[in-house]
Amino acid sequence: MTGGTASGPADNVIEVRGLITRFGTHTVHDGLDLDVRRGEILGIVGGSGTGKSVLLRAIVGLLQPQGGTIRVFGKTVGDLSVDDRQMLERRWGVMFQDGALFSALTVCENVEVPLRVVPDLGDALRVALARLKISMAGLPWTANDKYPSDLSGGMRKRAGLARALALDPEIVFLDEPTAGLDPIGADAFDRLIVELRDSLELTVVLVTHDLDTLHACCDRIAVLAEKKVLTTGTMADMMQVDHPWVHEYFHGPRAHAAMQSGRRKE
């Protein structure tokens, strides 16, 4: 199902080189390299606690790494002026692992927040666009006026996605988008991501433990282990890697089931 715009190595929207992150004495990444190409859907996999979320936080500049460089659209995150940084932030959207919605705002108001930077957008138009995004993320109309605490975990994820997509960013970072969704919902979510990528030419970086998602939508997969990106490649490449963890991951019983259902869909 790989249908991304294959492009040359020069067209990397994100380049991470020699990333080192540490919490106290605990080193999470040690010399990590990662490239993300324009228009692809990159899946990041790895065991719990291997630092996938930390990697995302470092890329979007929420966390100051101890070493290495991170370049997004050719600009080094971390030493940008305030204006450049705002410009850059407008070009990506982030969906956090558990939604991270503003609890004092309704779902609709949450999605309106990023739209408020558009200077000439009237109130009615902003609300209409927010509602469109909410509907595109697969939430029913009644969710608009609910508060995040009144939503289920899966609905909060969708609301988080709607907020991340509000300004049509070029890159979206999704931290475990389908974890905690029912299989039908997760399927729809996978399709939604591919659809949005195809129609908006998004670049998507998603962290996931969900093998079905990897099969259904990822063009390339990066495996995080031993404090670095162990290997990157397509699903077919992954099947050839003989690192024990990678082998276990892609050849386990769950992987088989996912692969078969993936074939059936194709």
Place this chain on the structure above:
Amino acid sequence: MPATSTPSHSLTVATEAEALVLAGALTVWTIDKLPAVSDRQTRVELSGVDLLDTAGAWYLACQRQAGAELQGLAEAQARLVDVVAAALPVPEPAPLVAAGLRAFLDRTGRNVVDIFRNLAELAEYVGRFIASIVRALRHPSEFSLTSLVHHCEETGIKALPVVTLMAFLIGIVLAFQGAAQLRSFGAEIFVVDLISISILRELGILLTAIVVAGRTASALTASIGAMKMQEEIDAMRTLGLDPDMVLILPRVLALVLMLPVLGLIADVAGLVGGALMSWVELGISPAMFTTRLVAETSVDNVIVGLSKAPVFAVVIGIIGCRAGMQVQNDAESLGTMTSSSVVQAIFAVIVIDALFSIFFAEVGL
């Protein structure tokens, strides 16, 4: 096609006979320049559009829904319009809301019911507290002494400096104000009675309770509320731990133990402050102050004062814990519950003090 670094990339709008001709960027940044969707247009000419995002696609989808024909879209753009059109939200009728007088009556009714419900719930929590004491007496192993000691330190020892200083200053103020009035009658020595009775009977314990209500009720609400938000309390229940035993009992019991002690210390500090000021201002020596105090002030005053302490303690603790248990899953409610628990606790302390005054006056103590 992705939005470039110039989000203001411009849009040109022209209207021909029955067609709307758009060219340039049709994005969230330019959407306000578009004419409102109406059914007058039958054709939208789009071959000049080089930038389209979901906001623009939404506009086009609305146009198409209103009956216009979209022409000249590139393939990817047409797909985007289709995706958006498929997701166009369908409004559902909003539930009826009462307005005007009806809304006012509705709100008032709800508030009154809420007040009674709150009172009933407070009574419920007092009952649960007593039940957990009984349970702790019957099954001492379920009771955590460590936790009790920890909360005694938090609510008692750590409040000591502020309570002592406050009572000392109140003693000084009373002596100072009393001296000014009594001197004009030549009745300076009565300042001792003034200070001792007002501090021992009322002010020492009342002000201590108010300080503790401010400090501890908010801390209780915040700590229990944070646990509630993280679903820790639900987790406790599923693990067979009773939140009443684990959370409420040690906290409230610590207050019940510590508030009388704090009140007693406040009494002493207030008398010391008063004696000091009497000495400086009126020349009543500490020895004279003590003699007069022992001779004229009945120990009943101290008993009356301190007997209120456990009641204040239970009320402060219960209000704080209950507010914590009522915190919902959002940060907002943690804030509202914390501030409302402080207000309720202080208010309750003052009301109960008034009731005690009436009670003691009736029984003649």
